[in-house]
Amino acid sequence: MEGQKVSEHIPDIIAKGNTEEINKVLSTLQPFEIADLIQNLEFEDQSKVINSLDNETASEVILEIEPEARKEILKKLDLKEIAELVGEMESDDATDLIGELPDETAKLVLAKLPPQEVEEVETLLKYPEDSAGGIMQKELIEVRQDSTVSEAINWIRLIADDVEDFHEIYVIDQKERLLGVISPKKLLLTNPRTKIKNIMEPFEINATPFMDQEEVANLFEKYDIVSLPVIEENGVIVGRITADDVIDVITEEASEDMYHLAGVQEYLHPIYTPTSTRVKLRTPWLLLTLLGELLIAFVIIYAFKATLEKVAILAAFMPAIMATGGNVGIQTTTIVIRGLGMGTIHVGELRNLILAEVKVGLAIGLICGLVAAVIGSIITINEPKVAKLAIAVFIAMVSATIATSFVGVAGPLTLYKLKFDPAAASGPFLTMFNDLFGSVVYLFIAMIIF
Amino acid sequence: MEGQKVSEHIPDIIAKGNTEEINKVLSTLQPFEIADLIQNLEFEDQSKVINSLDNETASEVILEIEPEARKEILKKLDLKEIAELVGEMESDDATDLIGELPDETAKLVLAKLPPQEVEEVETLLKYPEDSAGGIMQKELIEVRQDSTVSEAINWIRLIADDVEDFHEIYVIDQKERLLGVISPKKLLLTNPRTKIKNIMEPFEINATPFMDQEEVANLFEKYDIVSLPVIEENGVIVGRITADDVIDVITEEASEDMYHLAGVQEYLHPIYTPTSTRVKLRTPWLLLTLLGELLIAFVIIYAFKATLEKVAILAAFMPAIMATGGNVGIQTTTIVIRGLGMGTIHVGELRNLILAEVKVGLAIGLICGLVAAVIGSIITINEPKVAKLAIAVFIAMVSATIATSFVGVAGPLTLYKLKFDPAAASGPFLTMFNDLFGSVVYLFIAMIIF
Numbered sequence: 001m002e003g004q005k006v007s008e009h010i011p012d013i014i015a016k017g018n019t020e021e022i023n024k025v026l027s028t029l030q031p032f033e034i035a036d037l038i039q040n041l042e043f044e045d046q047s048k049v050i051n052s053l054d055n056e057t058a059s060e061v062i063l064e065i066e067p068e069a070r071k072e073i074l075k076k077l078d079l080k081e082i083a084e085l086v087g088e089m090e091s092d093d094a095t096d097l098i099g100e101l102p103d104e105t106a107k108l109v110l111a112k113l114p115p116q117e118v119e120e121v122e123t124l125l126k127y128p129e130d131s132a133g134g135i136m137q138k139e140l141i142e143v144r145q146d147s148t149v150s151e152a153i154n155w156i157r158l159i160a161d162d163v164e165d166f167h168e169i170y171v172i173d174q175k176e177r178l179l180g181v182i183s184p185k186k187l188l189l190t191n192p193r194t195k196i197k198n199i200m201e202p203f204e205i206n207a208t209p210f211m212d213q214e215e216v217a218n219l220f221e222k223y224d225i226v227s228l229p230v231i232e233e234n235g236v237i238v239g240r241i242t243a244d245d246v247i248d249v250i251t252e253e254a255s256e257d258m259y260h261l262a263g264v265q266e267y268l269h270p271i272y273t274p275t276s277t278r279v280k281l282r283t284p285w286l287l288l289t290l291l292g293e294l295l296i297a298f299v300i301i302y303a304f305k306a307t308l309e310k311v312a313i314l315a316a317f318m319p320a321i322m323a324t325g326g327n328v329g330i331q332t333t334t335i336v337i338r339g340l341g342m343g344t345i346h347v348g349e350l351r352n353l354i355l356a357e358v359k360v361g362l363a364i365g366l367i368c369g370l371v372a373a374v375i376g377s378i379i380t381i382n383e384p385k386v387a388k389l390a391i392a393v394f395i396a397m398v399s400a401t402i403a404t405s406f407v408g409v410a411g412p413l414t415l416y417k418l419k420f421d422p423a424a425a426s427g428p429f430l431t432m433f434n435d436l437f438g439s440v441v442y443l444f445i446a447m448i449i450f
Numbered sequence: 451m452e453g454q455k456v457s458e459h460i461p462d463i464i465a466k467g468n469t470e471e472i473n474k475v476l477s478t479l480q481p482f483e484i485a486d487l488i489q490n491l492e493f494e495d496q497s498k499v500i501n502s503l504d505n506e507t508a509s510e511v512i513l514e515i516e517p518e519a520r521k522e523i524l525k526k527l528d529l530k531e532i533a534e535l536v537g538e539m540e541s542d543d544a545t546d547l548i549g550e551l552p553d554e555t556a557k558l559v560l561a562k563l564p565p566q567e568v569e570e571v572e573t574l575l576k577y578p579e580d581s582a583g584g585i586m587q588k589e590l591i592e593v594r595q596d597s598t599v600s601e602a603i604n605w606i607r608l609i610a611d612d613v614e615d616f617h618e619i620y621v622i623d624q625k626e627r628l629l630g631v632i633s634p635k636k637l638l639l640t641n642p643r644t645k646i647k648n649i650m651e652p653f654e655i656n657a658t659p660f661m662d663q664e665e666v667a668n669l670f671e672k673y674d675i676v677s678l679p680v681i682e683e684n685g686v687i688v689g690r691i692t693a694d695d696v697i698d699v700i701t702e703e704a705s706e707d708m709y710h711l712a713g714v715q716e717y718l719h720p721i722y723t724p725t726s727t728r729v730k731l732r733t734p735w736l737l738l739t740l741l742g743e744l745l746i747a748f749v750i751i752y753a754f755k756a757t758l759e760k761v762a763i764l765a766a767f768m769p770a771i772m773a774t775g776g777n778v779g780i781q782t783t784t785i786v787i788r789g790l791g792m793g794t795i796h797v798g799e800l801r802n803l804i805l806a807e808v809k810v811g812l813a814i815g816l817i818c819g820l821v822a823a824v825i826g827s828i829i830t831i832n833e834p835k836v837a838k839l840a841i842a843v844f845i846a847m848v849s850a851t852i853a854t855s856f857v858g859v860a861g862p863l864t865l866y867k868l869k870f871d872p873a874a875a876s877g878p879f880l881t882m883f884n885d886l887f888g889s890v891v892y893l894f895i896a897m898i899i900f
Contacts, residue, residue, distance in 0.1 A: 030654075030672070030673070032672045032673075064672075153638055153639070156635070156638065156639065157639050160635060160639060165617075165633060165635065165676075166634075166635060167615075167617060167676065183615055184616075184634035184635065184638065185606070185610060185615065185616060185634070187638060188603055188606065188634065188637060188638055189603070189606065189607050189610060204480075217697075220694070220697055221697055221698065221701060222480070222482045222514075223480070223482075224694040225694060226615075226617065226676050226692065226693050226694055242676065243676050243693030243694065243696075243697065244670070244674040244675060244676055244693065246693075246697060247667075247670055247671055247693065247696060247697060247700060248671065250697060250700050250701060250704070251671060251700060251704075251792065254700070254701075254704030254705075254708075255704075255788055255792070257708065258704075258707065258708055258711070258784050258787075258788055259784060259785075259788070261708070261711075261712075261784070262711075262780045262781050262783075262784035262785075263777055263780070263781060264781050264784060264785060267785075267788070268785055269789065269794060269795070270785060270786070270789065270795060270802075270803050270806045270807055270859070271795070271799065271802055271803065271806050275806070275809055275810055275813065278810050279810055279813045279814060279817075282778075282781055282810070282814060283814055283817055283818075285777070286774060286777055286778065286781075286814060286818055287817070287818065287821060289773060289774070289777055290770060290773070290774055290818050290821060290822060291821075291825075293769050293770035293773045293774070294770055294822060294825050294826065294829065296766075296769045296770070297766040297767050297769070297770055297826065297829060298766075298829050300763070300765065300766035301763050301766045301829060301830065305762060305763055308758075308762035308763070308765050308766075309759075309762040312755060312758035312759040312762055312765075313750070313751050313755055313758070314765070315750065315758055315762075315764070315765035315768065316746075316747040316748075316750035316751045316758075317747050318765065318768060318769065319743050319746045319747070319768065319772060319885045319889055320740060320743035320744055320746070320747055322769060322772070322773075323739060323740070323743045323772075323881050323882070323885055324736060324739070324740055324743070326776075326881065327713060327735070327736055327739055327877075327878050327881060328732075328736065330712045330713070330877065331712050331713060331714050331732055331736075333712075334708050334709060334711070334712035334714060335709075335712075335714060335717075335718055335720060336720070337708075338705055338708055338709070338717070339719065339720065342701065342705070344719060345719070345720060345721070349721065352720075352721055353720050353721065356720045356721050356725070357720055359725055360725055360728045360729055360732070363725065363729045364729060364732060364733055364736060367729075367733055367737070368733075368736055368737065368740050371737060371740060371741075372740060372744060375741075375744050376744065376747065379744065379747060379748050379751060380751065409720070427777075427780065428777050431773050431776065431777060432773070435769045435773055439769055
């Protein structure tokens, strides 16, 4: 809210170009507020703001800007400026940013960084963006098991500037293999002459560099931890993941699932994302679904025209059948996708999951089919063929709920098994399948019994 | 996976009743794995397992069990056992558990706890479950600004058993008002004779006890922090929230949004939740939507029967119009609900948000309407009134996408403004509105032009 109020005045202040006044306003704001503000400015003013900030603040602000807008801003900064900003970042953020740059620029920026940082970033660039390696940072505190507490403290003093905060101290052997962990509390309260190996605790869990970030998030949820070491197969510790990174992952994964279920490709801000981008990113699935629905129109016209001409009011119940089937399918698919995301259901239980959901689909179908048949009969009480109509509605509704329950659970699980995103287009695809199945079954039954 | 394998054998081991062997198997498992296992056992075996665990492990296991199952297990434990388990928990978890007990039992359990713990739990019970006060814990480390580092360390030594881990040390004045924070690193590296007030840093952000938990989660996301102090209006620090609690909140809130969008009331496990519960919790919204859809049938029969009898193939395009409108609405509503959840859009921008979404809805409607009209004309090329049909399809599709865009953004924002959950039933409700609007507009236009 505060950021918004300030942002009303700041364009004027920036237009006047008084650096001192700009700094005064900005110094009262948090990096994410400055980022919000920048995204609403004209381009020349954006670089004015970035340039007026000190390197540390500027690097935090850059990280808070939406990726699309960030790309544009980075294009206008020179290599030295980018390298200075990257130099201020922790290795995980630095890697993400360099990964976003065009290959040529990335190489030139890397060349301007201190050797140690280059090595860190190059190590991290090896891992996929959405793996444990992709979200971990290289900055961590390692101490040797043979040191004493006081030696460990002296070592921490030496590297304190590089490691901004720590939640665990990692104890390693001579080959850098992780042996155990020590909490800062323990270090603080233990006699300085005690050997590290006598106070360390065994580490219970760890991630591996290529572990999927969703799996990492599930570990944090299950074990209620705030940091996690990342260990290679040979036992060597290569990084750590902290809870704040995981919070971002969980938010991102949940958003992704929701957007994909709704047939939206990525987060689109109603106001900040340009209209043309929003239309472009929302239309493809809509058009694909529309083609499917037009195929339904084609089938209806060429297979069931005669039936519809004979009993026009058949059309009146098509919305009820399609909506009920569709809603049941979306319920099922949402339950399955959320269960996969939280790790509470497993693809190995495929058969049980399908059975369980189809059973529920059948029960729901019987209830809804009965309600629709009874109320449908009341509505059409004056029609000559009311009983036959009710039967068609009932059978179609039960079939539709069973079918969409089946597809709602088998669809996402199959996608997951094939290593695709289970939520990708489940929603619109399900609508299309359901509408086709529901209307064809309904009209086919009607054709037979009339 | 491991937990699953073991769970295949454990029922036998438990049936044999050999406590030693049970303990041996359980000691290899994590609390959440034991919890998973317990939920799949017969009731008598459940208490056998709980009783065979030491109090500390048992209290962790109890917290990992699903609320429904936990209720049943707690019913069979006596007051002393419950009090022992609660005594092992941190104040936030203890409060949640006591809040789940029947009032009478809760009072009796409280009576068996140590006075300090009773006070903590009673303070926390004042706050709503989904507020900062409801998720915070009372255990934290406070030091006076006038103490020296060495005095502070001695104080931490004294209370170390109560506060399991800490990420920040809170500096207070004589009235317990928060003045600043110190990181464990700083304490570790500073000369013991230094005064606390000389090394503390001002705290930048805090929660207030009645702040909504979603707002708290947004603070963690924006500021990339792992713990946050909770401060009353008078500046007194009353608790702290840690990142692991926030991870649970974010997962819970995201799940809730997804379920509500799909018309599911709460998380239903396809296999563990009984079929009857799943049917009971999924059917209400389906039936409500079905009634709406049957109202559509009623309207079609009594207002448009003649039109449909005249041009039966009108029915063929109803699925396409309803599905496109519905999909656009679900896209919009998902974007709005996720934006509200992440704090990236504000209800104060209502007018701009509606304008922005309706603009996109219009663009999408024009594209889809055109595609549908062209392909529709090709499909129906042999019909006498192909042009009129295409016009009806086009107008209906554009109207439907505009209308559902409007409802998709105005609906959740209005619910949010009225302090209801914006996602509550947005999905099924939207389907119903869209089907009614789409079919009526379509048939009404058809009635006029034919």
